[in-house]
Amino acid sequence: MSEGAAPFRLERDGSLAHLILEHPPLNLFDAATFDSLEACVGELAADPPRGVLVRAVGRVVSAGVDVAEFEHLTPTTAGQLWMRLVGVVRAFEVLPCPTVFSAHSLTLTAAFELSLGCDLIVASESATFGLVENVIGLTPGMGGTQRLAARAGAARAREFVMTGDRYDARTLHEWGVINKVWPDEELEERALELARRLADGPTLAHAATKRMVMAQQERGIAGADVVMPQVSGSLFATEDLQRAVQTFLREGPGHATFQGR
Numbered sequence: 001m002s003e004g005a006a007p008f009r010l011e012r013d014g015s016l017a018h019l020i021l022e023h024p025p026l027n028l029f030d031a032a033t034f035d036s037l038e039a040c041v042g043e044l045a046a047d048p049p050r051g052v053l054v055r056a057v058g059r060v061v062s063a064g065v066d067v068a069e070f071e072h073l074t075p076t077t078a079g080q081l082w083m084r085l086v087g088v089v090r091a092f093e094v095l096p097c098p099t100v101f102s103a104h105s106l107t108l109t110a111a112f113e114l115s116l117g118c119d120l121i122v123a124s125e126s127a128t129f130g131l132v133e134n135v136i137g138l139t140p141g142m143g144g145t146q147r148l149a150a151r152a153g154a155a156r157a158r159e160f161v162m163t164g165d166r167y168d169a170r171t172l173h174e175w176g177v178i179n180k181v182w183p184d185e186e187l188e189e190r191a192l193e194l195a196r197r198l199a200d201g202p203t204l205a206h207a208a209t210k211r212m213v214m215a216q217q218e219r220g221i222a223g224a225d226v227v228m229p230q231v232s233g234s235l236f237a238t239e240d241l242q243r244a245v246q247t248f249l250r251e252g253p254g255h256a257t258f259q260g261r
Contacts (some may be wrong), residue, residue: 004086005018005022006032006036006039007021007022007023007030007033007036007037008020008021008033008036008037008039008040009022009040009162009238010040010043010044012049014199014206015049015050015051015089015196015199015200015260016049016050016051016052016053016090016195016196017044017049017051017052017053017054018052018053018054018055019040019044019052019053019054020054020055020056020057020176021033021054021055021056021057021061021111022056022058022061024058025058025059026059026060026063027056027057027058027060027061027062027063027111028059028063028064028065028066029061029064029066029069029109029110029111030065030066030067030068030069030123030149031047031069032083033110034085034088037088037114038084038088041088041091042091044092044095045091045095047217048095048096048097048183049100050097050197050198050199050200051097051099051100051195051196051199051203052084052095052097052098052100052195053099053100053103053115053191053192054099054100054101054102054118055102055103055188056103056104056111059105060105060106060107061104061106061107061111061127062106062107062108062109062110062111063103063106063108064108064109064110064132065109065110067136070136070138077139079147081124081141082141082142082143085110085141085142086141086142086143088226089113089114089116089117089142089143089147090117090143092114092117092118093117093210093214094210094214096203096204096207096210097199097203097206097207098119098120098195098198098199098201098206098210099117099118099119099120099132100118100119100120100121100122100195100198101114101115101118101120101121101122101195102122102123102187102188102191102195103115103121103122103123103124103127103129103169104124104127104129104187105124105126105127105128105186106124106128106166107123107127107128107129107130107143108129108130108131108132108166109130109131109132109133109140110142111142112129112130112131112144112148113131113140113142113143114142116144116148116151116177117143117147117149119210120179120180120194121176121177121178121179121229122179122180122182122187122190122191122194123169123172123173123178123180123181123182123187124169124179124182124183124184124186124187125169125170125182126169126184127165127168128166128168128169129166129168129169129172129177130164130165130166130167131144131145131160131161131164132159132166133149133161133162133164133166134161134162134164135165137246139161140161144158144159144161145170146227148160150217151167151177152172152175152176152177152178153175153223156175158249167224168191169253171253172207177238180194194257197232200258201258202240202241202244202256202258203240203258203260204235204238204240204241204260204261205235205241208231208232208234208235210233211227211231212224212227212228212231214229215227215231216223216233237258238261239261240256240258240259240260240261243256243257244258245252
């Protein structure tokens with residue numbers, strides 16, 4: 001990383017955007033990290049790609065938040081910071097494209113909370129995860145507790161946050177938090193392959209799927225059922241579906257090329 005470069009940066013490669021954290025030596029989240037994350041998410045929201053792969057460069061994904069950032073916070077300013085950071089995670093969650101977080105090693109606090117805002121989390125076998133805010137008498141402030149509960153259940157979330165223990169990728173896969181666990185030497189290639197496959201797929205249908213999952217989480221099954229006809233039905237107005245149907249009828253499945261419109 002060049003001197004003075006922002007901790008988070010965006011690199012676009014065709015249909016796929018890479019959101020990359022590089023803030024050596026430990027990829028700590030400090031004011032500059034939060035600012036650059038917010039800027040990158042704003043850029044993605046203003047000009048959405050068809051897929052996002054989130055990854056980090058370095059020995060660890062992140063060793064957490066720089067505790068110096070908390071030294072002069074008051075209840076008021078802390079609340080304002082949490083509102084801002086949760087807003088960033090929510091803006092990332094509602095991007096109209098699939099998002100994949102790739103964790104190759106230690107992933108603590110803010111980085112893990114960001115991963116929980118992604119559609120899919122993939123990890124290497126040696127990766128470990130933790131929300132360790134309890135060591136300074138704090139609880140997670142970027143929405144990690146509630147998002148972990150949504151994936152793993154309330155009891156698991158309480159255990160994870162209250163103990164502050166670190167958990168390996170296999171355990172979190174068993175809990176339903178992590179989607180895929182791959183050998184360390186395969187993670188980079190397989191994460192990229194997955195993210196690119198999603199980005200080259202039916203983007204508008206993926207966006208509809210995200211809306212339906214969010215509707216279920218916020219309104220329950222009955223509430224999601226109410227919005228499903230409009231969300232799913234609207235796809236019949238897209239070029240993607242019309243072309244895919246014709247391709248299926250003409251050539252069979254697996255030959256459609258999606259353009260996200």
